Amino acid sequence: MRVESGGQALTLVDEDRLTFGRAKECTICLDPGDAAISRIAGTITREGDVWWLTNASTTRPFAVADEYGFRSVLPPGRRVAVERPVTVLVDGSLAQHDLRLTPPSAPLPAGEPVAEPLTPAVPTEVGAAVVISAADRLAMVALFAGYLREPPQYDPHPRTYAAAAARLDWPRTTLVKRIEYLRARLDEAGVPGMTGHNALVGLAEYALSRELITRDDLRLLR
Structure with a gap:
């Protein structure tokens, strides 16, 4: 699983566990001074062949946007399988933070796509x-x-x-x-x-x- 956020990119394998949130101990610390973000907002883990995105907060939801741009809300305590590229959107009081998740079965980003001309x-x-x-x-x-x-x-x-x-x-x-x-x-x-x-x-x-x-x-x- 490839995870990109704030200019950094991480690759998770096998038993790796990634956490993101306000706490400085998180793998990806979004903003340690923003109390609107849960200390541990979410986790990314692997079970068998499936990577899971879990909302680890007890009070705050966050959003997930799929590759088409459709947005859904992941409530506290719920999880969703990451089978296609998605963007996690975590709202803080000062800014919105995003994490781009690309599972192994999906093509990794390779620069800007080449635009094709409109067909008639x-x-x-x-x-x-x-x-x-x-x-x-x-x-x-x-x-x-x-x-x-x-x-x-x-x-x-x-x-x-x-x-x-x-x-x-x-x-x-x-x-x-x-x-x-x-x-x-x-x-x-x-x-x-x-x-x-x-x-x-x-x-x-x-x-x-x-x-x-x-x-x-x-x-x-x-």
């Missing part, structure tokens, strides 16, 4: 009638960039239409119409969550889980 059209897995155009993808990257960014820029919430349109130098109405038309087509094809007050979150989850947009696409915003 990408068929979805819902139906051949629904096609995601290059402009559709660009609009989604602008809206959902927060899901794709690494901490501390990581933010698992859609941006506003106005902010996303400004990032692309598009009129707001152009972006709204494109996204609404995309949601309507996906809804007609049977994709759930494309309507209602939470429709943008539903579209984000669909696009990220189907890898219609990925971290590589962030380069398109530069």
Whole structure:
């Protein structure tokens, strides 16, 4: 297991046990002066062939973001198997701390990924009638960039239409119409969550889980 945090990288093997938290005795001390962080916030251990991330605190949860950018909360006393790369997010009173976990079965980071150009059209897995155009993808990257960014820029919430349109130098109405038309087509094809007050979150989850947009696409915003 490879663990990266605060500019340092550690490799755990076999019976190694890693701890992280406020205590100076932790393998990774996040901030010894921040009382909002548990003395031992969590541990990483191996049982058999499985690496486990455990919330060792008795009072404070922390978050885990998967490779798609989806965030879940790990309550005190609970643990989760680390089978794919994840980012652990520990909130303090002064800053948010992150640890990047890469299990042995996953490819290790090898520098910045090379961005591939947008293809003219990408068929979805819902139906051949629904096609995601290059402009559709660009609009989604602008809206959902927060899901794709690494901490501390990581933010698992859609941006506003106005902010996303400004990032692309598009009129707001152009972006709204494109996204609404995309949601309507996906809804007609049977994709759930494309309507209602939470429709943008539903579209984000669909696009990220189907890898219609990925971290590589962030380069398109530069």
